[in-house]
Amino acid sequence: AQKITQTQPGMFVQEKEAVTLDCTYDTSDQSYGLFWYKQPSSGEMIFLIYQGSYDEQNATEGRYSLNFQKARKSANLVISASQLGDSAMYFCAMREGLTGGGNKLTFGTGTQLKVEL
């Protein structure tokens, strides 16, 4: 079974509108972390936001917020007031287990977001 599922291969949004990118995950661990990264066409991976499994409040970072629904195992990314520069591939990822330097991330298949005028 996929550990991270992103069901939207592509999304379009108009500039200044909000958009939600879906992510569901599968784990039996009680302690885990969820991440969103942005990958523009240049290839670099840009960290956007992090949510820990024990965090009671949804994470927010500027225009990014993570809609964390633990019971549903979903961690959707909400981008408010979309900008043309937001056009990129977005990856959801999960780290399983306790915190530590050796814990790897498992990535979803990504969602290609295009922001239109």
Place this chain on the structure above:
Amino acid sequence: GAVVSQHPSRVICKSGTSVKIECRSLDFQATTMFWYRQFPKQSLMLMATSNEGSKATYEQGVEKDKFLINHASLTLSTLTVTSAHPEDSSFYICSARDLLGHGEKLFFGSGTQLSVL
């Protein structure tokens, strides 16, 4: 934020040659670094976990003799693709975690596009 530098950004080589890719953490020490591989329009797949001062841990299906990893210092990990073949052509990207400075964030290099002729 923490910076991870990866070189070269792009390399073209002949089949049968070896290629070395460097990943440096510029302003923090990284006891663990991760090497990922990404095919066009696909997700990142973890290849191996690089541990400073010890052997790398390879993911299932990744040939350790093909992809040599050396993590000789707290700021440098190298990936050498030995006897490269066209099927090794891919985007390789490294990442590291600044445990002291940035907690959960995993920082990525800018990636290396390898093309084997």
